[in-house]
Amino acid sequence: MIDSERFRQIRSMLRRRQPDLTVVMDNVNKPHNLSALIRSCDAVGIHDLHAVSKQRSIHTRQHAAAGSSRWTRLHLWHEIKEPCSALRREGMQLLAATNVAAAVDFREIDYTLPTAVILGAEWDGVSKEAIGEADRTIMVQTHGMVESLNVSVAAAVILFEAERQRSLNGMYRELRMEEEQYRRLLFELSYP
Amino acid sequence: MIDSERFRQIRSMLRRRQPDLTVVMDNVNKPHNLSALIRSCDAVGIHDLHAVSKQRSIHTRQHAAAGSSRWTRLHLWHEIKEPCSALRREGMQLLAATNVAAAVDFREIDYTLPTAVILGAEWDGVSKEAIGEADRTIMVQTHGMVESLNVSVAAAVILFEAERQRSLNGMYRELRMEEEQYRRLLFELSYP
Numbered sequence: 001m002i003d004s005e006r007f008r009q010i011r012s013m014l015r016r017r018q019p020d021l022t023v024v025m026d027n028v029n030k031p032h033n034l035s036a037l038i039r040s041c042d043a044v045g046i047h048d049l050h051a052v053s054k055q056r057s058i059h060t061r062q063h064a065a066a067g068s069s070r071w072t073r074l075h076l077w078h079e080i081k082e083p084c085s086a087l088r089r090e091g092m093q094l095l096a097a098t099n100v101a102a103a104v105d106f107r108e109i110d111y112t113l114p115t116a117v118i119l120g121a122e123w124d125g126v127s128k129e130a131i132g133e134a135d136r137t138i139m140v141q142t143h144g145m146v147e148s149l150n151v152s153v154a155a156a157v158i159l160f161e162a163e164r165q166r167s168l169n170g171m172y173r174e175l176r177m178e179e180e181q182y183r184r185l186l187f188e189l190s191y192p
Numbered sequence: 193m194i195d196s197e198r199f200r201q202i203r204s205m206l207r208r209r210q211p212d213l214t215v216v217m218d219n220v221n222k223p224h225n226l227s228a229l230i231r232s233c234d235a236v237g238i239h240d241l242h243a244v245s246k247q248r249s250i251h252t253r254q255h256a257a258a259g260s261s262r263w264t265r266l267h268l269w270h271e272i273k274e275p276c277s278a279l280r281r282e283g284m285q286l287l288a289a290t291n292v293a294a295a296v297d298f299r300e301i302d303y304t305l306p307t308a309v310i311l312g313a314e315w316d317g318v319s320k321e322a323i324g325e326a327d328r329t330i331m332v333q334t335h336g337m338v339e340s341l342n343v344s345v346a347a348a349v350i351l352f353e354a355e356r357q358r359s360l361n362g363m364y365r366e367l368r369m370e371e372e373q374y375r376r377l378l379f380e381l382s383y384p
């Protein structure tokens with residue numbers, strides 16, 4: 001059993017989890033980016049997140065990242081359409097983050113709606129298939145010479161805009177997951 | 193000489209540079225964090241940034257990072273009080289980013305004022321000396337179990353809040369640096 005301070009922390013975390021907010025990492029593969037991304041997800045209340053890998057080496061690194069956090073669950077997939085179909089069935093809007101001028105400014109999105117943000121690989125960006133799956137593309141406007149942000153940076157900037165909107169909307173003040181799942185997770189995480 | 197598309201890009205970048213916005217990296221030393229941070233600085237219009245190193249190995253890595261970008265200038269220092277005094281003389285508010293509950297929420301700050309954000313080392317966080325130099329401490333509220341964000345992530349979340357405020361305030365629509373410096377940089381960067 002854990003001490004009561006730890007128990008309170010776990011309970012408070014679960015009470016602020018946002019089951020209708022998630023990310024899909026499309027072949028993101030650098031361990032430090034995966035780890036920074038998972039920390040940001042935990043911070044904004046994402047519990048379940050998704051990663052897609054075409055190559056075995058990427059799969060291995062994503063698999064290692066999945067084991068690195070007790071507080072989030074990283075689901076691994078081989079094809080982008082698999083998590084996208086699943087998330088669409090859950091009623092989520094699918095937003096592909098990409099630094100192309102044709103994309104919508106990320107601040108114009110309503111993130112209080114069920115939302116999944118798709119992030120692209122360090123070199124290749126989001127795949128054509130991912131853009132095909134997405135409802136829309138979004139971008140973070142930049143004012144400099146460098147064409148793109150680091151992927152974990154772009155993710156965090158977008159996720160903390162979601163956090164801002166959800167905070168204003170009181171979404172961290174009420175239990176957002178099903179009561180039954182909440183009880184099960186509270187039990188599992190408190191008796192490791 | 194460069195082509196005219198490139199020239200236009202450089203001119204547009206310089207016209208949006210924010211000489212009264214900067215960061216001070218207090219012993220930040222992982223190359224991938226330094227590089228992600230420099231990209232974010234370029235993106236929000238920071239031209240001059242600062243890094244402090246106590247150890248020789250950190251100095252070496254910061255020095256390497258300084259050379260990695262043609263579009264920003266990283267100034268290296270040995271003691272935190274050196275850049276802090278210089279920036280204070282320029283009239284900047286000094287904000288130390290730290291994940292302690294006593295700190296001010298980062299969104300409550302007015303970033304249209306001349307501002308320097310101090311960021312801490314990956315393991316040690318911002319030093320006591322840096323906290324001593326700062327006018328106030330600021331934090332990004334988190335809702336999960338993990339205690340802190342990755343340093344380049346925390347920096348970007350804060351800098352893009354500054355970018356949001358400065359955009360609304362029209363600060364990317366007017367030349368913010370001295371005309372003479374603008375001409376000199378335009379010349380230097382266009383004739384490499």
Ligand SMILES: C[S@@+](CC[C@H](N)C(=O)[O-])C[C@H]1O[C@@H](n2cnc3c(N)ncnc32)[C@H](O)[C@@H]1O
Nearest residue numbers: 097098099119120125126139140148149151154
């Ligand atoms: C380093 S970038 C990929 C760069 C790649 N060369 C390209 O042009 O797409 C990695 C990922 O970060 C995200 N990203 C980076 N900068 C972004 C921006 N300004 N707006 C939206 N997403 C961005 C995207 O998901 C992108 O696929």
Ligand SMILES: C[S@@+](CC[C@H](N)C(=O)[O-])C[C@H]1O[C@@H](n2cnc3c(N)ncnc32)[C@H](O)[C@@H]1O
Nearest residue numbers: 289290291311312317318331332340341343346
């Ligand atoms: C990985 S953190 C340092 C963690 C260190 N163990 C500590 O407790 O300070 C590296 C730096 O990122 C910044 N940072 C990380 N999370 C932050 C947060 N929630 N609010 C403000 N700054 C944060 C701070 O500048 C911090 O010094």
